[in-house]
Amino acid sequence: MTTTSPQGRTELLRSDRTPVRVLVVDDEAPLAELLSMALRYEGWEVRSAGDGAGAVRTARDFRPDAVILDVMLPDMDGLAVLGRLRRELSDVPVLFLTARDSVEDRIAGLTAGGDDYVTKPFSLEEVVARLRGLIRRSGTASVRSESTLVVGDLILDEDSHEVSRGDDSIHLTATEFELLRFLMRNPRRVLSKAQILDRVWNYDFGGQANVVELYISYLRKKIDAGRTPMIHTRRGAGYLIKPGD
Incomplete structure (x- = not known):
């Protein structure tokens, strides 16, 4: 997996001009760290959690602008985590990660309130691009010009x-x-x-x-x-x- 360079591209900032905040939830520590590094390279602030309970606690404190959420977690599945997140942050965009590629899984995730879906293995470029699109459409961040x-x-x-x-x-x-x-x-x-x-x-x-x-x-x-x-x-x-x- 490779990262993309932010050079020559507009950047996203929160309304208070601080970096966009993203929560990464995945029990595979190497993958979570790889995702976190790619997102920090975009200039974003990142926190991670390895299970559902930790994700809810971190979200409550961190107040992320977007969440990357693995469907399969050790303590509860991603759909249950999403339900708890929505009670805390009703409008936060959520990008699901899954190793399963069935239509039923995709429909279940989106029906539960997920905003997008990426199947493992994936490219970091795709995840970052999709996340940027979700954040921009949600209106939680504004584009900062290259100047x-x-x-x-x-x-x-x-x-x-x-x-x-x-x-x-x-x-x-x-x-x-x-x-x-x-x-x-x-x-x-x-x-x-x-x-x-x-x-x-x-x-x-x-x-x-x-x-x-x-x-x-x-x-x-x-x-x-x-x-x-x-x-x-x-x-x-x-x-x-x-x-x-």
Whole structure:
């Protein structure tokens, strides 16, 4: 099974601009982990459960936007789990997984309230594509355009040059915007002063480190002031941006 790359494709976000949440329920731990990795690669938040009781408990706490649910579980079948999930989350889309390919099984799952059905063995690409379709049709998430960068609650629109953090709009100069864009295109990655100078100011490192430090300080005053810091210094290495803890 292979994963697809999210490059060059729109992304889904919840209405509060946080990552989509998916619950994976399967008692085959390697398969559950493989699915979870593929979904995290999409930028989604994922939790898993290995049985029906655990799925209901996790769903109650996690409040997922979609559920991948194996039909055959050790403590109860997926149809019974679906019934309990629907009492907690009446509208959550559910994608069934099954090793059985009979028409009767498909009809039973869909009649019980499942939204789609994938038969094992399957490709990860198919599961992700079907899940994206379910989430979009459910209206629980919105499409984020390819021009939008998001790190935590910080949003930068590369087309309109609008920047916001939470509910607050942030005004940046052209150079501040380019610096922030470079940082946000490389979240959690330490960028050296030389790399920043080359990308933002288009010239080689040559005793100009002070200009990087100066503009980092400008950004911190606008992005981090009064909030959990997102822009961090790694002594002797450079700077990085990551979601506030």
